[in-house]
Amino acid sequence: MKENKYMSIYQNIVQDVKRGEYKPGDKLPSEHELAEHYKTSRETIRKSLNLLAQNGYIQKIRGKGSIVLDMTQFNLPISGLVSFKELSKEMSNPPKTKVNELTEMEGNAFLEKVLELSPGEKVWQVVRSRNFDGENVILDKDYFKQSIVEQLTVEICKNSIYEYLEKDLGLIISFAKKEFVVEKCTEEDYAYLDLKGYDHVVVVRNYVYLEDATLFQYTESRHRLDKFQFVDFARREK
Structure with a gap:
């Protein structure tokens, strides 16, 4: 009690x-x-x-x-395992999401490695830009194993993929491994982001797993340099 x-x-x-x-x-x-x-x-x-x-x-x-x-x-857009829609609810001026690409494709050598795919296994590729105050400052590139996520639509991708996976498909998303690096801008970055002269982006890579430890999603969240801030809260345990 x-x-x-x-x-x-x-x-x-x-x-x-x-x-x-x-x-x-x-x-x-x-x-x-x-x-x-x-x-x-x-x-x-x-x-x-x-x-x-x-x-x-x-x-x-x-x-x-x-x-x-x-x-x-301490509110980290890249900390924890939450959807962008969930994070947006905490913002006074929520960003807008545009779905640039939704593609069904066979995994290439890179995706076979990061998603542990079998040769010829198919994935969904979702490319979305996040617009803050009229500027596209984040580019999210998501790849989902089609054997687990059989169907995706533009409307689902614009709203919340995680909400669809959990509420409609009944999947239990459990944990993720994250990597942070700075890389030179790619053609996609130039195409989909308002880079304001910056030629590098901060890339947050996520490897996302289900409750049974099945890897089902690989994500690259690409941030314009001046709009990226990593702030976290840590307390030393005695």
Whole structure:
């Protein structure tokens, strides 16, 4: 019961932070005040605050209490395993997606290697540009094994492929391996991105697996240099 209580308090405070009731730099009420407000023990409140600290919502400072951190700087478009549609919901000015290509093709030597394809095995190629404030600054190139994803449409690709895979196909997407590199621009980058004179892009490569550890997707997310920022939150465990 206590575990449910401290988790409920944690979630309530997270929602308060997201709604702006607590702003970055604000100090949370004291443990005593929170215990009275939630009608629970200080031990339960302490567990809730520890969880908030572990997840980057607050910093506990001796003599000052719990200070709310700026979570916007920790929202990584390339961190975690979420769809672009899910990330867009957190943005005040959501970007627009354009499907440039949707192609059914046989895997070439490169795709056979990165997707562990059998010779002649087919894949879906999806090329989408992401437009922020009138500029195409991200190019996403996705490849899905057709043996797992039998059908794709332009409408699905424009909306959310992951939503379709999970809700319609019942697939359980579990984990991904990521690589980050800087590469010279390709012809596709010049064709689909507003590069503003930049001749390199940041490339985030994803190898995505299902719950049974089946590799089913390879992705290259190609970012214009001035629009790419890698910011993450890490806490040293003692």
